Amino acid sequence: MHHSKLLARLALATALTGVAGTASAVEISFFRFFGDCQTDYGTVMKASEANGECGIITALTNQFNAENTIGAKVVTQTVDWGAYYDQLTATYSTGNIPDVAVMHSSVLPNFSDRDLLVPLADGFANVGIDTADFVPAALKNATTNDTLYALPYDLHALLFHVNVDLMAQAGFVNADGSIKLPTSPEELIAMGKEFKEKTGKFYIASESQSSEGMMVRLWESFMWQQGVDVLSADGKTASINTPEGEKAAALIKAIYDEGLANTALDYPGAEQAFLNGEAGILINGTWGVDNYDSQAKSGKAVLKNYAVANLPGIFGAPKVWADSHMWVMPKDEGRTPEETEAALAFIKFLNDNNFQWARTGHLSVRQSVIASPEFAALPHRSEYAATADNATALPVVQNQRAIFSAMITDLNAMWLTGTEPADALAAMQDGVDQILRRNR
Amino acid sequence: MSGGGASGGSPGRRAPGVAFLFLAPFLVIYAIFLVYPLFKGFWISLHDWELAGGYREYIGFLNYEDLWTDKLFWRTVRNTLYFVALTVPTMTLLALLLALAVHGTGRLRSILRSVFFMSSVFSVTVVTLVWSMVLSADQGLLVPLWHAIGIKPVNFLAHPTLAMPSIALATLWWGVGLPMALFLAALGQIPQELYEAAELDHASRWTVLRRITLPSIRHTLLLVVVLQIIGQFQIFGQAMLMTQGGPANKTKTMVQYIYDTGFRDWQVGYASAIAMALFLLMLGFSMLQLWLGRKGDEA
Numbered sequence: 001m002h003h004s005k006l007l008a009r010l011a012l013a014t015a016l017t018g019v020a021g022t023a024s025a026v027e028i029s030f031f032r033f034f035g036d037c038q039t040d041y042g043t044v045m046k047a048s049e050a051n052g053e054c055g056i057i058t059a060l061t062n063q064f065n066a067e068n069t070i071g072a073k074v075v076t077q078t079v080d081w082g083a084y085y086d087q088l089t090a091t092y093s094t095g096n097i098p099d100v101a102v103m104h105s106s107v108l109p110n111f112s113d114r115d116l117l118v119p120l121a122d123g124f125a126n127v128g129i130d131t132a133d134f135v136p137a138a139l140k141n142a143t144t145n146d147t148l149y150a151l152p153y154d155l156h157a158l159l160f161h162v163n164v165d166l167m168a169q170a171g172f173v174n175a176d177g178s179i180k181l182p183t184s185p186e187e188l189i190a191m192g193k194e195f196k197e198k199t200g201k202f203y204i205a206s207e208s209q210s211s212e213g214m215m216v217r218l219w220e221s222f223m224w225q226q227g228v229d230v231l232s233a234d235g236k237t238a239s240i241n242t243p244e245g246e247k248a249a250a251l252i253k254a255i256y257d258e259g260l261a262n263t264a265l266d267y268p269g270a271e272q273a274f275l276n277g278e279a280g281i282l283i284n285g286t287w288g289v290d291n292y293d294s295q296a297k298s299g300k301a302v303l304k305n306y307a308v309a310n311l312p313g314i315f316g317a318p319k320v321w322a323d324s325h326m327w328v329m330p331k332d333e334g335r336t337p338e339e340t341e342a343a344l345a346f347i348k349f350l351n352d353n354n355f356q357w358a359r360t361g362h363l364s365v366r367q368s369v370i371a372s373p374e375f376a377a378l379p380h381r382s383e384y385a386a387t388a389d390n391a392t393a394l395p396v397v398q399n400q401r402a403i404f405s406a407m408i409t410d411l412n413a414m415w416l417t418g419t420e421p422a423d424a425l426a427a428m429q430d431g432v433d434q435i436l437r438r439n440r
Numbered sequence: 441m442s443g444g445g446a447s448g449g450s451p452g453r454r455a456p457g458v459a460f461l462f463l464a465p466f467l468v469i470y471a472i473f474l475v476y477p478l479f480k481g482f483w484i485s486l487h488d489w490e491l492a493g494g495y496r497e498y499i500g501f502l503n504y505e506d507l508w509t510d511k512l513f514w515r516t517v518r519n520t521l522y523f524v525a526l527t528v529p530t531m532t533l534l535a536l537l538l539a540l541a542v543h544g545t546g547r548l549r550s551i552l553r554s555v556f557f558m559s560s561v562f563s564v565t566v567v568t569l570v571w572s573m574v575l576s577a578d579q580g581l582l583v584p585l586w587h588a589i590g591i592k593p594v595n596f597l598a599h600p601t602l603a604m605p606s607i608a609l610a611t612l613w614w615g616v617g618l619p620m621a622l623f624l625a626a627l628g629q630i631p632q633e634l635y636e637a638a639e640l641d642h643a644s645r646w647t648v649l650r651r652i653t654l655p656s657i658r659h660t661l662l663l664v665v666v667l668q669i670i671g672q673f674q675i676f677g678q679a680m681l682m683t684q685g686g687p688a689n690k691t692k693t694m695v696q697y698i699y700d701t702g703f704r705d706w707q708v709g710y711a712s713a714i715a716m717a718l719f720l721l722m723l724g725f726s727m728l729q730l731w732l733g734r735k736g737d738e739a
Contacts, residue, residue: 082684086703092492110706114493209598210686264577264595273578402705413688417600427688430511438707 025071026342030061031088031098033081047356052291056356064349072342074100082211085401088330092116097332099343103150105141105324105393106400112144113398118329120347121148123340127348138365141324144396150326151347153354154286154362157322157391158217159384160312161274161282161292164305170195170280181312185251188314192260195280204261205270205279208415212267213408214283215252217321221311222248224319224392235397235439240407241429248315249414249421256415263415277302286387289361293379308380310387322391324365363388398439406431478719485712492706503713513714515689516697517721519604523675523693524725526608527615528668535616535664539623540653553624560617564677571610572597572682597683603691607678614678615671619664626660627653662733666726673722694718 035054042058044050045066050059061074077098079087085107091097103111111117124131131139131148138152160181167173172180172191182188192203207214223230226244231237239245255261265273274282275295282288289308296306311320327347329340350357351366358364359378369375376382394400410427413419419427460467485504488497507513538556542549559567574581577595586593596606630653638648654661676695679685685692685700694714702711 086699089492089703089706111492114490114495116493210684262578263598264593266576266578269576269578399705402700405700405704409686409689409692412686413600416595416598416687417690419688434510434512435705438705 025073026336026338027073027075028099028339028342028346029096030074030076030346031079031091031101032057032076033079033084033102035081036078047353050356051294051359053287053360056360060350060353060356063353064346068342068345068349070342070345072345074342074346091330095334097330097335099329099332099335099339100346101328101330102153103326103328105150105152105326105396108142108150108326108328109144109396110398110400111328111330112147112149116331117149118331118340119147119149120151120329123329123344124148124151127344129348129351133366133368135365135367135370138324141393141396142326150328151351152365153325153327153350153357154360155322155324155365155388155391156286156362157320157387158214158221158283158285158311159289159320159387160309161284161288162307162309163274163277163280163303164307166195166199166201166277166280170198172280179307179309181309182314183312185247185254185314188251189254189258189260192255192258196260199280201277202260202262202273202279204255204281204283205265205273206261206283207265207267207270208256208261208263208412209266210408210412210416213404213412214267214270216404216407216411218283218311219245219248219252219407219411220394221319221321221392222251222315224321225313225315225317227316229395231394231397231403231436233395233397235395236436238403238429238432238436240432241425244315245425246421249411249425251314252411253414253421275301275303286361286363286384289380290359291361293361306380308383310384310390318386318390319392320387320390322387322393324393325362363391399435402435403432406435481712481715484709485716487709488707489709489712490706491702491708499709503710506710507713507717512689512692513697513717516692516694516714517717519690519692520673520675520694520718520721523604523608523679524669524672526605527611527672527675528665530608531612531616531619531668531672532661532664534612535619536623536661538616538620539627540649542620543624543627553620556620557617559614562614564614565681567610567614568678568681571606571613575606598687600687600690603683603687607675607682607691610682611672611675611678619668622660622664623657626657630656658733662729666729669725669729670722673718673725694721 034057037052037054037058041050041055042062044055044059045062047056047059047063050056058076061076065073084102088098088101088103108117121131129151134142134152135155138155139148142148142150142152162179164173164179167179170191172195174180180191182191195201195203206218220230223239223244226247228239228242228244230239232239256263261279262273270279270282270284271288271292273279275292282292292303292306295301296303310318312318327350329343329347335343354364354366355369355372355375358369358375361380364370364375370388407428410419410424410431413427414421414424486498486500488495488499488502490496542552542556562570573579575596577583577593577598580593583593594602596602599606634652634656635648638652643651674695675693676699679691679693680696680699683691685696695718698711698714698718701707701714
């Protein structure tokens, strides 16, 4: 951590001595996940020429560094997604606190409740970020105890990514070209079996190991569809081991037990299986849309005919799990006014280019972007427009990462180790209760 | 380790101050990096102590009371003990066998010595990445093999009973170099005359091994076992990177629980309490080994 900063400074020092006389640069550190793609996008200076989360944020950073007139230079530090929050937390101890960092709205209360973030309302007003333009739900996500702590950047949700050719082969494409999707648990299993029979492929592909928890997101969606809130709004109780929970878990277990999905897939494995035309539906988030679309169009993937669908209302209302990426300024006593100015300028630049980020497949949080014709013209948008309305998030309570991990371990045990839904739910409830006890 | 008397051969006595002067660099580092953190860790474990944000509250032994009734904690203790039982004896035996096989002169032996030691230079990330690729049931190296013999690929790292042995296997491959090197050094120190005498007595190879080789390296054997116990109790990287503690916490180890509690959930006080429990466990097993070793010396 220290190292890269030092190296960056060295590089900067060399650059400065090289071009003597230029205005002194303000360097700010930028902490994020989304991956490292310097090889592909290190020299791309226009965000509009980049694809995917990693490409677009890298190009946006390059563009800001090239175009800003206040001499600001953003130095990116990429952290692997699994270790991101642990590392971000560690910076408060090491002192290398970043100036701008990405944060999920589900994690925000952990930081804001402990006074670890800079309130941003005044700064936004100074640089001209119009908070009234944000979708109200997004603004609410960025606010705790009536204080605005973040710039909401997207709303991301679970989707069905569909291989249309395989669906047609199974007879699941309607006359109007829309995809026929199940509307009940029984129908899901029946259609899955039929699909398997006619195509010889898996009906569903999804991350099924112990790392991403894609099925926990699906299970949570099924809970909301039945009108049950997994966590109470005060963050004190969880409704996991319930009849509704058991119905949802039983369906997920049945998907694997009936051989409709491959239990061996990890996250990249699931994406690969879908792109290789080995599965009809990939259950993954909005972040994949642009990537899969460009791969299908490139002709390099076996997948040729790609479509997107909202998560159907299998248990009732078509509610779907959602979260939100936001930009925050971690609190740092040592930050100079110039660094603060540069950080705010960068955040404003990101906000101005919210449309570029929306190209990844995420839902925009700016009303002006959503209303714009170019947003409507983005590929597949109309296919999952309803996701914005169906999106449901857990209440803003602390320790959601621990809660999420505890649920993954025991839910996934259903297909990895063969536990029964009732036992899995009892274990999930136990694990989550233990964490909730600590919530203050 | 070599428990013999001080054989410095120094003539007259010197002031004890001089001895301390020479010991000072070690003592200072030992105190700063081992003794102080140990007591600080214990002190933290008596608090509700958050990693970030500065929330601290003295709560006495509440963390330890929680620990006593924490099912996940006891599961991680069982998992860790299981892992230690899987790795320490096999690692020691394997290292000894390899050392016996590649000990001596010859080009092939010296090449093999380097080959067996080579895996130890990799970082845990590389090792786990390699083994995850080998063991993956989706794109793994073994998948064609399973297909060839017509069975469904085994998902080792997600298998409730095979996950931990898989991690142990990767650990063996990774860690066998150092104990092997220790055994090689010990083997090199056995006086050649003993073997010549044995040859004159027409002792069988088995007898030579049992009566000469093993007794001569038993201090090293003890060292290896104690080092292995201390090392393997702290298993973290392999499990964290290969299985994340899954499936269903079957491979969640004590250090991973400390990490999750301290760094993911910010409960440093509780994490320190777990760390103290781990310390006591390791101390107990190491003492037991040393005591058993000393008993052997007296006999």
